[in-house]
Amino acid sequence: MKRPILIHPDPRLKKVAPPVPDLSDDLRALADDMLETMYAAPGIGLAAPQIGVDARVIVLDCVKGEGEAPRPVAMFNPEIVAKSDMLNVYEEGCLSIPDQYADVERPAEVTVRWIDRDGKERQEDFDGLWATCVQHEIDHLNGVLFIDYLKPLKRQLITRKMVKLKKDRAREKA
Numbered sequence: 369m370k371r372p373i374l375i376h377p378d379p380r381l382k383k384v385a386p387p388v389p390d391l392s393d394d395l396r397a398l399a400d401d402m403l404e405t406m407y408a409a410p411g412i413g414l415a416a417p418q419i420g421v422d423a424r425v426i427v428l429d430c431v432k433g434e435g436e437a438p439r440p441v442a443m444f445n446p447e448i449v450a451k452s453d454m455l456n457v458y459e460e461g462c463l464s465i466p467d468q469y470a471d472v473e474r475p476a477e478v479t480v481r482w483i484d485r486d487g488k489e490r491q492e493d494f495d496g497l498w499a500t501c502v503q504h505e506i507d508h509l510n511g512v513l514f515i516d517y518l519k520p521l522k523r524q525l526i527t528r529k530m531v532k533l534k535k536d537r538a539r540e541k542a
């Protein structure tokens with residue numbers, strides 16, 4: 369089931385989410401809903417707080433090439449256990465901040481540990497777009513948005529645009 373995505377500014381996007389308990393069918397269903405919502409958007413990553421769920425769950429699929437098989441990944445309680453000194457700049461966007469993009473510098477490679485949908489602990493190294501995306505999504509679990517890395521003026525400008533977008537959308541619904 370597709371879920372509505374919260375738009376910044378929203379206090380639910382600024383909270384530190386608590387870890388999830390042992391894997392359950394409810395949590396697997398949540399991850400399935402998140403993947404469906406992400407693909408429909410379309411996006412390459414989504415964190416549970418973005419659909420108003422206060423839990424450390426993220427989904428991602430950064431396969432970009434035409435005709436390449438999708439690679440949906442669901443991570444429960446993901447944790448960055450190592451990061452490279454080498455940095456990488458990507459132009460980032462966010463489904464909670466529609467149509468706004470900005471360069472963000474992050475470690476180029478990260479090692480992430482997480483619980484998979486079978487309840488098994490996994491660990492993997494990520495680089496390129498996957499590294500940027502997984503760091504962006506884990507940030508969401510800590511109440512951090514990509515615009516928090518920008519200069520205050522730029523951040524305020526984007527936030528004002530989002531306030532207006534939300535007003536316009538509320539008016540359309542009314």
Ligand SMILES: [Zn+2]
Nearest residue numbers: 461462463464
């Ligand atoms: Zn985001």
